[in-house]
Amino acid sequence: MSSQPEEGHLIDAATVAAATVGQPMVKAEQVWKSFGKLEVLKGVDFVVQPQQTFVLLGPSGGGKSTLLRCINHLEKIDAGRLYVAGELMGYKERGKVLHEMKARDVARQRASIGMVFQRFNLFPHKTAIENVMEAPIKVQHVPRKQAETEAEALLRSVGLGEKLDTYPAQLSGGQQQRVAIARALAMKPKLMLFDEPTSALDPELVGEVLEVMKQLARDGMTMVVVTHEMGFAKEVADGVALIDGGVIAEQGPPMEVLVNPKEERTKLFLSKVLA
């Protein structure tokens, strides 16, 4: 039987415990990626430990969203290795030879990685609760009753108990993004990826989404977040990395990188963002 998160928590203890066994949650080794002739990532290395929140910062076009999309293999990397919970993403390594994974196996890997998009990408033909129930029922074959109970609990815990049967078109941006977070959490992922989750929101709606993300971080979810919210990075992040020109210009704890940056590139970026 599946466990339920305790009152006031977004994820249950078992999920947290499962994430803390031994190895790093995300390990990127010399990741390269290009679109045609355009080199977007040029050898990126980083590690995210379980229960940590890792924030990717940097100017637009610097490659941070691409890097995030490489983590769950929405983009194929051209060189290097990307591991999630010790498992190579999208490939199987036998000896020294890489074999591409079948679509079904990639889907299985992705099922344990939640992703939240800038443009929400809710399914418009399904109500809030149907959005949340869809993947547990169809992918994990959770019984309908149980999926519905869990979806309802999740939507309540992100403050949308009144909007269960509402279609996305009738929800505000902030509400849609909270449904999207609940939808990702319904799969009980071991890792959550956020791709500029507040960039498409009206300023007064940013707070409600950040609040849910902070709660997730407190609950011990491992998260990789691409964002321009400096306040969030300072308050929540365990590590931040500044990505520019396809490389990590600087990375470390937020208080070092954001308060006392060593690199000129970081100082320049911060002076623009904080101005």
Added chain:
Amino acid sequence: MSISSPDKGGAAAAGGPAAAARPDAIKAIPVRHWGRWISAAVITYLLVALVYSFVASPNIDWPTVWQYLFKPLTLIGLARTIEVTFLCMVVGAAGGVMLAVMRLSDNPVLSWIAWGYIWFFRGTPVYVQIILWANIGVMWTHFYAGLPFTGLVFGSTPSGPLVQNLLVVAVLALGLNEAAYAAELVRAGIISVDAGQMEAASSLGMSPTLTMRRIVLPQAMRVIIPTFGNETISMLKTTSLLAVVGGGVEMFGRLQNIYAQTFQIMPLLVVACIWYLVVTSILTLGQARLEAYFGKGFGMQETEAAEKRTARRTLRANAAAEKSHGDQGRA
């Protein structure tokens, strides 16, 4: 600061000297469109004359029209027209979805086969295709089970019984033709679905097939249904072309067979028109309902449905609470 508000509440709330009373509503004499009235009168006059010349014409024998309108022969023909339309649209829709998915497939062979199919069936007239399928028995006298080009044959059967069946010819000719058009429709529908939908579905671990079935196609339907409704109406009328192969597999061929002998051409054509109009009108109504169904989530009209579901949910929750309360009472 003085803000005068036109509504009563605002004026009362402001209450100051600047809050003037609401002025009288404008009562203006509307512009008279004399030109419109005159042209409408002229057109109506001409139209009445035209209809009268048709209805009162001694060349249309109205009693014959009424007589044939409800004759079993006509009604059975109408039933067969609807049957053929339905079968052809089923074949067309299934084939269309399959071809559209093939066309969008990463597999170049599948994509090119679909392209070639669409190229052939859209590039030749449907009338010619009907005659071609009616005569296909000349080309394929037998069906074989075996390995082509190897001379290996496990068995064979004459094609006659199948390809001389007019219903089979009708469904092959119109259904396969429709599949080509439907394929382009479905493809346009699939392409119209935001790429973010597929990304969201795959990030949830949904396989490409599941994503297509549960996420993409239902949304594509919203774009496809209106046009597919038109295709159905068009198909109903296109079945009349089957008259060329004779045999009365649909209504118009049967009526044609009669007037070829009795020379009651106009009355029977009127009978055909009346029935086609009746059925196309009904189909148009059905189309509106389908559009409403597949448009869910895209309008504001489902607030009521959502409210009902919420009410049901609350009822269930209350019932459950009561039950658990009762259990506690017993314990």
